[in-house]
Amino acid sequence: MSVLEFDKVTYRYPGDDKNILENLSFAVEPGSFHCILGVSGCGKSTIFRLTNGLLHQTEGRVLVGGEPVGGRRHVCGYMPQKDLLFPWRTVGENLALPMEIRGGIPKKEQLLRIDAALAQVGLAGCRGKRPDELSGGMRQRAAFARTMLTGSDLLLLDEPFSALDFLTRLTMQEWLLDQWRTTGKTILFITHDVEEALFLSSSVLVVESTPIRSLREIRVPLGADRTRRDLTRPELVELREELIGMLRKQVTE
Ligand SMILES: Nc1ncnc2c1ncn2[C@@H]1O[C@H](COP(=O)(O)OP(=O)(O)OP(=O)(O)O)[C@@H](O)[C@H]1O
Ligand SMILES: [Mg+2]
Numbered sequence: 001m002s003v004l005e006f007d008k009v010t011y012r013y014p015g016d017d018k019n020i021l022e023n024l025s026f027a028v029e030p031g032s033f034h035c036i037l038g039v040s041g042c043g044k045s046t047i048f049r050l051t052n053g054l055l056h057q058t059e060g061r062v063l064v065g066g067e068p069v070g071g072r073r074h075v076c077g078y079m080p081q082k083d084l085l086f087p088w089r090t091v092g093e094n095l096a097l098p099m100e101i102r103g104g105i106p107k108k109e110q111l112l113r114i115d116a117a118l119a120q121v122g123l124a125g126c127r128g129k130r131p132d133e134l135s136g137g138m139r140q141r142a143a144f145a146r147t148m149l150t151g152s153d154l155l156l157l158d159e160p161f162s163a164l165d166f167l168t169r170l171t172m173q174e175w176l177l178d179q180w181r182t183t184g185k186t187i188l189f190i191t192h193d194v195e196e197a198l199f200l201s202s203s204v205l206v207v208e209s210t211p212i213r214s215l216r217e218i219r220v221p222l223g224a225d226r227t228r229r230d231l232t233r234p235e236l237v238e239l240r241e242e243l244i245g246m247l248r249k250q251v252t253e
Helices: 042-049 093-104 107-120 136-148 166-183 195-201 228-232 234-252
Strands: 004-012 021-029 031-035 057-063 075-081 154-158 187-189 203-205 213-217
Touching: 004 042, 004 195, 021 031, 021 042, 021 057, 021 213, 031 093, 031 195, 042 187, 042 195, 093 107, 093 136, 107 136, 107 195, 136 154, 166 187, 166 195, 187 195, 187 228, 195 234, 203 234, 228 234
Parallel strands: 031 187, 031 203, 075 154, 154 187
Antiparallel strands: 004 021, 004 057, 203 213
C-alpha cells in the first residue's frame, strides 16, 4: 500500500481565483526518498499542507497510510520551511512537543526518547541548551529529531537546508541520507536545488506546470550508498541539465 496518495486533488486558496493544484494524482511507496522539485511559488509547500491536514483539498482525496487525512491525528512528521524551534524552550523541551501534543507518554519515557533522538542526530548532551546556543546545522538536526519524535513513518521536509551555508548543507545532505538508510522512513523533501534533488532522491518528482496537474517522476540511477562524486558521472550531469531545462521552461511559460 502507498504511504501517501493524492487522488485527483484540486486545491484553491479561499478568495483566490485560480487553482494551485488541479486534478493531481500521485502515490509514494514505503521507504522511498523523493525530492519535489519546482520553481518558487508553484505550490510545493501547499502539497505538504494538504498532506498534514493544515489545509483541506477543494476536491479529490488525500490518503496517508490508506486513510483520509483529517480523520486521523498526527499522520506525518512535518518540518516546515521556516525555523521552527521555540527560542524560549530548551532543546529538550522543543523535542518533547510532539509527545506532549499526542499525550499519554510519561515524562520519564519522554526523556529517554529525547536523549535517544539527540544521540542519533549527533547532539548528545544538548538537551538543556537553548536553540540560540546551537549553530544553524545543529538547529536543523534538532528540528529533524523533533520531527522524528512524532513517531511517523512519513517525514515531510520543506527546504530544511536552504538557509545553511554551502559546506554545512553538503554535510547535512550526507547526514540525512544516512538517517534515511538507518531508519527506513519514507521521506518527501522539497527543494528548488537540482543537485540537492539528484544527490538525495531515489526519484525526483518535478513540478512542470502551474496549476500543478502532475508530477513528472525522474528516476535517479544511483543506489542508497551514493557519494557526491557520483554526481560527476556523465549520466548524472546529463540528468542535471535535463532537470534545469524543465525548471527553466516552467519559469518562462
Ligand atoms: N495562505 C495563502 N493564501 C493565498 N495564497 C497563498 C497562501 N499561501 C500560498 N499562497 C499562494 O499559493 C502559491 C503556492 O504557494 P506555496 O507556498 O505552495 O509555493 P512553493 O512552491 O512552496 O514556493 P517556495 O518555493 O517559494 O516556498 C503561491 O502563489 C502563493 O502566493
Ligand atoms: Mg514553499
